[in-house]
Amino acid sequence: MAVQIFQPNATVTDALPTVADKEEYVRAILGNLMDCKRKHGNANVRIGIAGTTKVPSHKVSYLDPAGEEAIFGAYAGKSPAKDDVLVRDDAWSSASMSFPEVQALLGELRHFKAPSKPARH
Secondary structure, X not given: OOEEOOOOOOOHHHHHHHOOOHHHHHHHHHHHHHHHHHHHOOOEXXXXXXXXXXXXXXXXXXXXXXXXXXXXXXXXXOOOXXXXXXXXXXXXXXXOEEHHHHHHHHHHHOOOOOOOOOOOO
């Protein structure tokens, strides 16, 4: 039985406290986003807000040429394999994160510091 575990507007960042291997979870999501971005030029992710698993599912989508959201695929936890049975509108967060936002989150988890810009003289 699925239970509501996150707020309706939760993001990947909100799911991190429930995930044991945070870096691997975000890395897997970023990989799925990259597949979508390569094919469609953009990518966003929403997390599953209901469920009983320890690692929340995620749904990758993109904006089509008409500006409408189109589903690229749904994934169970940190799996790289699509599980399109998961696609149910009522089980997904209303908020999404873009590819650059997830990329920045992974950088934070890895304690990556952007190179500083050289001073102008």
